[in-house]
Amino acid sequence: MHDSLIDVARRYWAAEESRDTTQILAFFHKAATWRGPGGLLRGHDEIGTYYQASCVAYPGLKVEIVGWHGSSVEGAIRWRALFTAPTGELSELEGVNIMRVEDGLIASLHAFFDPSQLSRPMARTQPSGDQLSGRAS
Numbered sequence: 302m303h304d305s306l307i308d309v310a311r312r313y314w315a316a317e318e319s320r321d322t323t324q325i326l327a328f329f330h331k332a333a334t335w336r337g338p339g340g341l342l343r344g345h346d347e348i349g350t351y352y353q354a355s356c357v358a359y360p361g362l363k364v365e366i367v368g369w370h371g372s373s374v375e376g377a378i379r380w381r382a383l384f385t386a387p388t389g390e391l392s393e394l395e396g397v398n399i400m401r402v403e404d405g406l407i408a409s410l411h412a413f414f415d416p417s418q419l420s421r422p423m424a425r426t427q428p429s430g431d432q433l434s435g436r437a438s
Contacts, residue, residue, distance in 0.1 A: 361385025
């Protein structure tokens with residue numbers, strides 16, 4: 302028996318927070334699809350290129366799952382992320398991923414978010430857990 306969608310999603314985001322492309326790709330089927338504001342990506346080569354660029358542009362990342370709805374293999378997951386640029390500037394991004402898992406791996410991921418949010422820095426300090434969750438420090 303394989304892990305449920307939400308279990309896979311939690312571990313996938315932990316891998317994404319590591320900013321290690323090999324760890325991130327380990328959560329995707331070899332022929333997975335990833336669709337987002339930039340278009341459709343197919344397979345490890347294209348998806349890996351996307352994550353490599355993301356990791357260079359934003360070497361720091363924290364992700365919080367805000368909510369989810371669906372079955373054990375397919376659903377919508379609402380998330381909030383805090384990206385750290387190489388300069389230390391922070392940008393918050395919110396979105397929803399529609400994900401489907403097969404054999405415990407992501408077979409398809411459709412990410413809905415506004416990429417212009419990343420061009421609006423929040424501050425020049427390292428994020429705390431309170432900044433990500435929206436609680437006052």
